[in-house]
Amino acid sequence: MSHLDELENQSVYIFREAYKHFKNLCMLWSIGKDSTVMLWLARKAFFGHVPFPLVHIDTSYKIPVMIEYRDKLARQWGLEMVVGQNRAALAAGMNHTRGRLVCCRALKTDALINTLSGAWPRKRMGPDGEYREELDGEAFTGVIVGARADEEGSRAKERYFSPRDHNSDWDVSDQPPELWNQFKTDFAPGTHVRIHPLLDWTEINIWEYIEKENIPIIDLYFDKGSGKRYRSIGCETCTGMIESPARNPAEIITELRLTNIPERAGRAQDQEDTYAMEKLRREGYM
Amino acid sequence: MAHETMNVVIVGHVDHGKSTLVGRLLADTGTLGEGKLEKVQEVCRQQGKVFEYAFLLDALEEEQGQGITIDSARVFFRTALRDYIIIDAPGHIEFLKNMVSGAARAEAAVLLIDANEGVRENSRRHGYLLSVLGIKQIVVAVNKIDLVDYDEKVFRDIVAEYREFLAEIDIEPRHFVPVSAREGDFVATRSERLAWFDGPTILEAVDGFTKQAPESELPLRLPVQDVFKFNERGDDRRIVVGRVEAGTLRPGERVLFSPSNKVSTISTIEAWQADAPSSVGAGNSVGITLSEQIYIRRGEIMSHLHAPPQVSTKLRANLFWLSKKPMQPGKRYKLKLTTAETEVTIDEIHRILDASNLDASLTKNQVERHDVADLVLRTRVPIAFDLTAEVETTGRFVIVDEYDIAGGGIVREVVSDRLEQRRLESRIREIEWVRGDISPEQRAHYAGHPASMVMLTGATGTGKHRIGRALESALVHRGHRAYLLDGKNVVLGVDADLAFDDIEELVRSFGEVAHLLLDAGNLVISTTNVIGLSDHLAIKTQIAPFDMFVVHLGPEAEGLPEGADMRLDPNPDGPHDREVNQITAELRERGRLLMQSK
Numbered sequence: 001m002s003h004l005d006e007l008e009n010q011s012v013y014i015f016r017e018a019y020k021h022f023k024n025l026c027m028l029w030s031i032g033k034d035s036t037v038m039l040w041l042a043r044k045a046f047f048g049h050v051p052f053p054l055v056h057i058d059t060s061y062k063i064p065v066m067i068e069y070r071d072k073l074a075r076q077w078g079l080e081m082v083v084g085q086n087r088a089a090l091a092a093g094m095n096h097t098r099g100r101l102v103c104c105r106a107l108k109t110d111a112l113i114n115t116l117s118g119a120w121p122r123k124r125m126g127p128d129g130e131y132r133e134e135l136d137g138e139a140f141t142g143v144i145v146g147a148r149a150d151e152e153g154s155r156a157k158e159r160y161f162s163p164r165d166h167n168s169d170w171d172v173s174d175q176p177p178e179l180w181n182q183f184k185t186d187f188a189p190g191t192h193v194r195i196h197p198l199l200d201w202t203e204i205n206i207w208e209y210i211e212k213e214n215i216p217i218i219d220l221y222f223d224k225g226s227g228k229r230y231r232s233i234g235c236e237t238c239t240g241m242i243e244s245p246a247r248n249p250a251e252i253i254t255e256l257r258l259t260n261i262p263e264r265a266g267r268a269q270d271q272e273d274t275y276a277m278e279k280l281r282r283e284g285y286m
Numbered sequence: 287m288a289h290e291t292m293n294v295v296i297v298g299h300v301d302h303g304k305s306t307l308v309g310r311l312l313a314d315t316g317t318l319g320e321g322k323l324e325k326v327q328e329v330c331r332q333q334g335k336v337f338e339y340a341f342l343l344d345a346l347e348e349e350q351g352q353g354i355t356i357d358s359a360r361v362f363f364r365t366a367l368r369d370y371i372i373i374d375a376p377g378h379i380e381f382l383k384n385m386v387s388g389a390a391r392a393e394a395a396v397l398l399i400d401a402n403e404g405v406r407e408n409s410r411r412h413g414y415l416l417s418v419l420g421i422k423q424i425v426v427a428v429n430k431i432d433l434v435d436y437d438e439k440v441f442r443d444i445v446a447e448y449r450e451f452l453a454e455i456d457i458e459p460r461h462f463v464p465v466s467a468r469e470g471d472f473v474a475t476r477s478e479r480l481a482w483f484d485g486p487t488i489l490e491a492v493d494g495f496t497k498q499a500p501e502s503e504l505p506l507r508l509p510v511q512d513v514f515k516f517n518e519r520g521d522d523r524r525i526v527v528g529r530v531e532a533g534t535l536r537p538g539e540r541v542l543f544s545p546s547n548k549v550s551t552i553s554t555i556e557a558w559q560a561d562a563p564s565s566v567g568a569g570n571s572v573g574i575t576l577s578e579q580i581y582i583r584r585g586e587i588m589s590h591l592h593a594p595p596q597v598s599t600k601l602r603a604n605l606f607w608l609s610k611k612p613m614q615p616g617k618r619y620k621l622k623l624t625t626a627e628t629e630v631t632i633d634e635i636h637r638i639l640d641a642s643n644l645d646a647s648l649t650k651n652q653v654e655r656h657d658v659a660d661l662v663l664r665t666r667v668p669i670a671f672d673l674t675a676e677v678e679t680t681g682r683f684v685i686v687d688e689y690d691i692a693g694g695g696i697v698r699e700v701v702s703d704r705l706e707q708r709r710l711e712s713r714i715r716e717i718e719w720v721r722g723d724i725s726p727e728q729r730a731h732y733a734g735h736p737a738s739m740v741m742l743t744g745a746t747g748t749g750k751h752r753i754g755r756a757l758e759s760a761l762v763h764r765g766h767r768a769y770l771l772d773g774k775n776v777v778l779g780v781d782a783d784l785a786f787d788d789i790e791e792l793v794r795s796f797g798e799v800a801h802l803l804l805d806a807g808n809l810v811i812s813t814t815n816v817i818g819l820s821d822h823l824a825i826k827t828q829i830a831p832f833d834m835f836v837v838h839l840g841p842e843a844e845g846l847p848e849g850a851d852m853r854l855d856p857n858p859d860g861p862h863d864r865e866v867n868q869i870t871a872e873l874r875e876r877g878r879l880l881m882q883s884k
Contacts, residue, residue: 001500001569001570003289003290003291003369005569005570006291006569009529009569009570009571010571012571013511013529013571016511016512016527016571017511019512020511020512020584043558043559044558044559045571046514046516047514047516047521047523047525047556047557047558047573048521048558048559049516049519049521051516051519078519149360149362150360150362156360156361159387163689175384175387176383176689176690176691177383177384177386177387177608177684177690177691177694178387178390178691179386179387179390179391179419179684179691179694180390180679180682180684180694181529181624182622182683182684182691182694184689184690184691186620186686186688186689186690187689188689199360200360200371202362213559
């Protein structure tokens with residue numbers, strides 16, 4: 001069995017465990033390559049269906065084609081989209097110039113926590129492909145997230161099924177044991193569990209799988225003639241392009257095998273503080 | 287294409303240098319991201335600390351602050367041979383649960399010992415846990431050899447002492463390697479300072495591990511994870527999903543589900559965006575459809591007919607305990623073994639060991655945190671499993687206390703329970719049973735229900751018999767094939783030649799008569815009245831694969847007794863319309879009664 005097959009089988013197993021155990025299950029879809037691969041794996045696990053909603057947190061600063069791509073794929077694949085936003089912070093003019101961590105906290109972490117809990121109104125796409133306002137939505141108790149252990153230090157310590165307390169806090173120094181594919185599927189009221197089907201995948205594995213399965217990934221990752229492309233995507237304001245002529249997954253794989261530059265080097269918020277990502281993750285950042 | 291990848295865990299006593307070794311491996315193999323080494327060195331300068339290779343791994347603020355590893359980290363690195371996921375496990379006793387979580391993912395291990403300190407309690411405890419976790423490929427690194435002036439005698443003494451301990455737990459390391467992770471001797475490169483040593487470097491030793499093939503040659507084991515029906519999405523397939531833990535399956539094969547003893551045939555292997563393979567081996571998460579539709583649940587193990595797993599309510603196991611709250615006799619826990627979940631209690635404790643020296647405690651009567659125990663567990667309902675020596679993945683389990691995994695273990699022996707014989711007879715009977723051309727589904731279609739049994743239990747005078755009669759009447763009048771099997775009728779006829787006190791045989795023949803009526807497609811109603819069927823669970827075992835629905839009659843204060851599906855508190859003198867409606871509604875809810883009847 002090839003390593004990609006091992007990874008796929010483990011991810012599929014995790015998806016099915018999550019679906020079996022969590023009544024209010026959802027999956028975060030950031031539109032990036034990792035969570036789009038995860039979406040593909042969900043369709044593998046459920047034979048073409050995606051039997052739970054996909055949650056996207058729209059900071060309003062996302063690269064515009066990301067939103068177009070999101071809605072197009074959602075309509076094409078019959079996905080149940082749920083979109084959340086920190087409307088109050090945006091109305092008060094929040095943006096990255098007030099401090100990147102401050103901005104991430106407000107527009108991503110707070111928006112995520114309150115969208116997942118149903119405390120804030122959210123938009124839900126109906127079967128007709130149109131968004132409608134959803135008030136008093138139910139809280140999600142199982143949240144599938146595309147974190148990978150190789151992204152940065154604190155993610156390397158994650159479990160496949162990782163509990164979050166009622167404040168969405170991650171108690172990283174006291175995580176429950178996890179062994180032999182027996183996961184944390186019992187949880188106290190008011191808490192929720194983050195589920196990580198991609199934990200063992202590396203950036204290269206992601207691209208190898210995109211190539212093997214021919215997954216329709218957003219084209220921001222490819223050079224379209226300018227000699228530049230995105231390696232990691234997010235808010236337009238805080239994500240930089242890299243110098244690279246790679247036009248397709250195969251060329252990206254070749255390039256990654258030779259590089260020593262970390263994946264998130266283009267993500268400005270990581271560079272703010274040595275423990276920036278750990279701090280954000282403890283508070284509930286994805 | 288993706289390279290071969292192997293998970294290797296680094297374990298050992300706290301401060302013996304595990305993170306330093308991994309940091310050094312990363313640095314010396316050129317795997318670190320550009321700028322990473324400089325960044326961490328810069329952080330150390332800012333914080334006024336001496337740089338250590340361990341800081342490359344210990345990413346958490348608290349870990350760097352305390353200079354210890356708290357949780358296992360995964361680190362990715364590559365040699366010419368293959369890609370590795372190195373799991374850096376914490377060595378502090380406080381974080382043993384994290385060490386176990388890390389090590390359980392590994393295919394091979396590097397056990398580290400400080401040359402200066404020698405074999406310490408976690409050197410032994412980790413060695414013992416590796417053996418319980420089933421990790422057989424092990425290399426021992428005797429680290430900090432620089433601190434003892436690269437002295438060969440120190441190395442040889444540690445090798446002798448540790449080898450003797452490991453032999454007691456059936457571990458035979460591939461190599462013992464003297465290293466200095468800090469100075470880089472024998473990590474990735476050889477060293478003149480260890481000229482007396484002619485073995486491999488750690489990197490060579492790790493490349494010398496062999497990749498274990500999945501267990502496709504063993505008997506088939508597919509624990510049922512779920513049964514999918516996406517009808518509302520326009521998909522009418524009924525797909526049984528799970529991971530093949532051992533063996534190989536193919537369409538057309540006859541299969542047995544344990545513990546229910548249901549038999550069916552694999553119809554198709556299902557796949558999305560891929561061609562369905564002609565066979566599927568161990569390690570694959572699959573979906574299959576069955577030719578004969580049978581009702582099966584998560585937790586059953588699918589096997590071929592003549593190589594089934596064990597089924598019992600008692601199993602003898604080696605268990606390790608990780609929770610702060612001790613495991614106590616009499617207390618109920620949840621046992622999870624592959625996809626099965628059931629309530630479990632301690633049946634008998636044989637020995638409780640201190641894993642740091644393998645001394646048995648003579649006084650303990652409960653399993654405390656970090657103890658290991660040899661004990662017998664008793665489950666509330668029978669479960670299917672294997673001995674770990676025969677099929678590893680279906681022979682190990684975890685124990686959940688409240689919301690979290692509190693311990694884990696491996697099954698060493700089956701302990702026979704009271705119903706073992708009955709279970710075996712029922713399994714053989716089901717495999718060998720001769721059927722006509724009418725399938726159980728066809729019978730269910732005409733009768734408006736699959737064959738199943740309703741058993742009424744409760745104290746004398748609660749109205750069991752009256753409700754049984756009322757239920758039979760109501761169902762037959764609606765066109766169903768219901769039959770009230772009174773135990774007395776079996777005693778009068780089938781049992782006429784039996785001694786009146788041969789209870790066991792009376793119960794057995796009652797069960798066989800019930801089974802025949804069920805096979806004919808009936809909804810068999812009975813009560814625990816006439817021949818004192820206090821043990822209707824024996825009948826439940828015997829009528830498998832048919833299901834028994836147990837209705838208990840009694841006051842609310844009694845609660846729902848073990849094995850009962852619903853409780854009613856009727857007026858014994860009737861009328862019983864309400865109870866009959868409640869029972870039929872519940873049967874409908876559970877698919878025991880279908881809407882359409884003739």
